[in-house]
Amino acid sequence: MLNSAIQINPLREGLGGRATPEPCTLVIFGATGDLTHRKLVPALYNLAADGALPPAMGVVGFARRDKTDEIFRSELEEAARKYSRQSINDELWKSFASSICYHRSGFDDLAGYESLAKRLDELDAARGTRGNRLFYLAAAPDQFEVILENLRKSGLNRGANGGWSRVIVEKPFGTDLPSARQLNTLVEGAFPEADTYRIDHYLGKETAQNIMVLRFANALFEAMWNARYIDHIQITASEPLGVEGRAGYYDKSGALRDMVQNHLLQLLCLTAMEPPAGLDADAIRDEKVKVLRSLRPIEGSDVSKYVIRGQYGAGAINGKRVAAYRDEANVDPESMTETFVALQVNVDNWRWAGVPFFVRVGKRLPKGGTEIAVHFKSVPPVLFKATGEAVDDNVLVIRIQPDEGVSLRMSAKMPGSSLRIEPVKMDFHYGTSFGKATPEAYERLLLDAMSGDPTLFARRDEVEEAWKFVDAIREAWIANPEDLTFYSSGSWGPAEADELIKRHGTTWRRL
Amino acid sequence: MEAAVNEPGLPVEIGRIDKELGRLWESSDDTKTRASLLNLVIYSEEPGAIDCNTELISAIASQHAFRAILILANPGAATSDARAWISAHCHLAGKGGRQICSEQITFRLDGESAASLPNIVFSHLDSDLPLCFWSQADFREPLDEQLWSWVDRLIFDSAMWKHPASQFALTKKILSLTDGGTILCDLNWTRLHRWRLALANIFDHSAALACLPGITRIRIECAPGKRVKALLLLGWLSARLGWSLQHLLSENFFLDKAGKHIAFEILETAGPGISLVELSGENFRFSLRRPENGEFFHISMQSRGIPDCTMTIGAGHERVGDTLLAELSRGGRHPLYAEALDAITPLIPG
Structure with a gap:
């Protein structure tokens, strides 16, 4: 390639008051759940409609139910039409939805994480997402441990090719101090504190x-x-x-x-x-x-x-x-x-x-x-x-x-x-x-996590x-x-x- | 209190405007709330401007609360006359059915009265709020130093100028009167925001970013008469990428810091504004296209490092109300505008 010395996009300067998210792939654990449908996907669509998402973006839904990419997209479209604060434009949805895919696996199946890693590498190559991964734990809290453990075992807790790897943890962060410490220790075992984003949507x-x-x-x-x-x-x-x-x-x-x-x-x-x-x-x-x-x-x-x-x-x-x-x-x-x-x-x-x-x-x-x-x-x-x-x-x-x-x-x-x-x-x-x-709170928080700004977490x-x-x-x-x-x-x-x-x-x- | 047909509100004596505004609000019921974030003065010399500006204010008042002061001047009129009207623009807000209202004061200044513009502005501002002055007429010398030094944001539209070069020179002079304190807000530049955002989006892609230093050609297609807009976009690109404008043997081109030649062309084609921006180099071509009346940009990326890729992103609207609203809502200074303008000043016509 011509010159890889440029690391910061000079055309970004002055375009807005906040950091622009880096290209990345967002992996949602619990992709068939309520939070994904009601909050996360509508938030992502609104960000796309506002031109706030980078074109180099991938969204991967990770869940155990069997379904194709097309069915997953169609379910998300239905939810977005119901819950998005902006009305859904067909042309824009089509473009946004092309970045969404579904990865079927049980949370406790290490092989599913290994195949996810391969899929993310392919997405990096196809979409230019630079090896940056953002994992969103939108599953039930009792699944956090196994998800974090398998992310660590599969090496997904480290960004690929010099990219970063971050995790967003939904509340509750434990049920008391001992369980919170245990959860924090688990998270820390997979992701450093700087890459951990505990969401409090307030x-x-x-x-x-x-x-x-x-x-x-x-x-x-x-x-x-x-x-x-x-x-x-x-x-x-x-x-x-x-x-x-x-x-x-x-x-x-x-x-x-x-x-x-x-x-x-x-x-x-x-x-x-x-x-x-x-x-x-x-x-x-x-x-x-x-x-x-x-x-x-x-x-x-x-x-x-x-x-x-x-x-x-x-x-x-x-x-x-x-x-x-x-x-x-x-x-x-x-x-x-x-x-x-x-x-x-x-x-x-x-x-x-x-x-x-x-x-x-x-x-x-x-x-x-x-x-x-x-x-x-x-x-x-x-x-x-x-x-x-x-x-x-x-x-x-x-x-x-x-x-x-x-x-x-x-x-x-x-x-x-x-x-x-x-x-x-x-x-x-x-x-x-x-x-x-x-904007909805989740729009701001997703953008912040993609941009590496933990202030509101x-x-x-x-x-x-x-x-x-x-x-x-x-x-x-x-x-x-x-x-x-x-x-x-x-x-x-x-x-x-x-x-x-x-x-x-x-x-x-x-x- | 009712306005006569075809008048922009309730006619009032200029010296009694404050009192009449007070009465206007007192006579309204409790469901009305008066709101204001700034003073917006719109100055025009075009007959018919009051109607279209009133319509514009009415359209944007629901999203941005301000006191609007509309001034239609006809300095060439044989007789001197000054008249004023007051009115309010209300819209429903929230679930409680409360009406939020912005007020409008309209002036018509004929003949010698047109010279009283500074006094008219100074005496009718909502105190302590910023002053945005939108000049829809050409700037003329001598410039009124006190008036311009009061202006926080000077709004104009370089797309409307018949002699852009001399008008740009006057805006710089206004800027020097306030030691750079006034913020220049060119709506022609505001309209470019989504274009700049979309171009920046292209280069968030890692492979595309690596191509930036390899650009050797820029092609911009724009509608006839929209050359200044295309030039501002070109100026922004060149300033951001550190290119300098060169003129040699009747050819204009840019040189980058390494001395590489970058050719450019601006083609005038049918359409409402800019319709295409294409950046290319030895192994890549990135284009951003906006179909006429389209709501989206279509991005195409062809590069040896990545698979061919197309994307669609929102392009917003370029109607004057949307553009003004975007400018008022965004606020802040526009340092890149000055950079972009400086980069292409020699190319500006007239």
Whole structure:
């Protein structure tokens, strides 16, 4: 060939604000599963439609069911038409689908991995994917071990011909600290930490990424982002849905492990962390880990004081009767699994001393939404006291989903000759200001993994620190199972959760 | 408050625009939200520009909130006159049925009133928001230093110029007035974004990347009158690849850093814009083709190192509204534009 000295494409410069993914082949383990159909393939199609994927790209579905490339493509097309945020264009789908193929093998069949290696080499030669491989573990968690082991044995954990090899691991990253450590050790046995991408799709959401911009690009907020001005912070993730089709998994997991250990603690970290030294992945993740290490452990008898767990009973959502959790299909009728958790978290560092973080998550609540509400301290009750007017505290709300945006509640004088003070809301909506549809979290995260940017992925120590915090709570629950409370579907959770926050002299925000 | 037929909104006295805008919003119900991210001034001297620009603003306001200030000037009119209208463009957002509205102030400046352009702009900006000024008329000297120094993004379309060389020279002069602080936004360059992206995509391929230094010939096909666009694309390629333009014995060509000769030709063929870019060398030919009215680029790669390969990728739209929206949404500076322009300045006609 003419000159192989050029390693970086000079035509790429200035074309966009982010790194462009290198040519690669994406291998999806669990290619016939729900995640692949609902999220991964629609995300890949949208990236292709936006011209964000390199032409040199291959997608290989790896699963045990017998099917041809054509059938696999046709199933994915059907799913993409159903779940893609952009409508499917036939011409573009045809072009995109030509990069997809199916590789049939059991996860425990080493020969299947060896034949995969050969197929990937052929793809490298045919499509110019440069020996770069990205493996996506979208299979059930109990299959991770055998997949990782066989990737290692077949040599697929090393990129071919100087290329790279990376792995994306879907949550859950274990079920407790020992299993997380075991999984991490397994992953580490096959892939170095730098090539391991633990996906937490909350971090791929635009609004989650905006937390850092809001905090560190606005002097107005950062100067007041501490115990001197902030009274407390509420982080809420609520949903009206029940367990739907996930009962088998959820009944073993529960809200604490399903949501708090990963998504909500990640949001807490982004809210509480110190400014990082830079925008590189490790600088940011170092700061998040410091927050996790600063969490005051909740152990033993403190658990019943600071953590409320609940399970939904029968009730009504949007005027329709819904069954109790224990009456849901595939749920143990005597299940002690929590579908609601409210906890008070204290971050024992200089910035947050004395500022509680109230975190709540629940199913079958009246409204769906995820938000972070920063409640500022009250003004001294001096000036307006004589008028008898109550002055509400300022509240800054960062809405993660839906209706992504930021609002600020402040007090204003009502027009008129008398002094009346009313709260007013300044509201910023992403949809209103920026119009265009924001990409799905999986689009961003897939691109980042292809580009080798782990910033929005959880590092090993983050995961393990989060488990350490959560495990102490679970141990107390196991020792004292009687403290599970019940709430009616369609309510805002058990009364005990209201009591928890009332002790601080406040109430949960009305979403 | 209702607008008269064929008028771009509610007629208002120029001195009362702020008050009338306030009344306009007060009279609307609570489901309307006023939104603005920037001031967009559109200046034109073409009769009929108000209608088509109002239509354009209405089309893009749903995706980008701004205060639009439309100015139609007729400096040659015998009598001096200045008139103004206000209006709002609303669209439904989200599930709650809330209407999001951008406001538009329209001015018609005849005769001597046209000279009051800077004052009209300064006095009607939404405070603290960036100022994007789209000049649909040719730039003329003397340049108003204060006006141009207020402009954050100067939008123009070099495809519309009859004398591109002199107009490019004036844009550089505007840039020098603000010490480079103003960002030049040539919509002709914005339209090239997808072309540049698709060309860059070709060379993400490892075998194709190795061919870049071996390019010896470039062929671009474009519609009659779209030569400047083709030249900007050529300028971008040459600047990115470190080529310098040469002129010898009435032939223009590039030399790369190693002294290799690179020939180029720009052919004018029927079509809406650029229809083909072909890069070739001793053992390869890469082409990027966009059929007329096509939504996709068709990439063809032929190289000794790889099997023949064709691909399809999205090409976006080149309608003026899409192009303006792309420019407003992307933001940032355009350092490569200056590089591309410098690389082909001697080839620009007029």
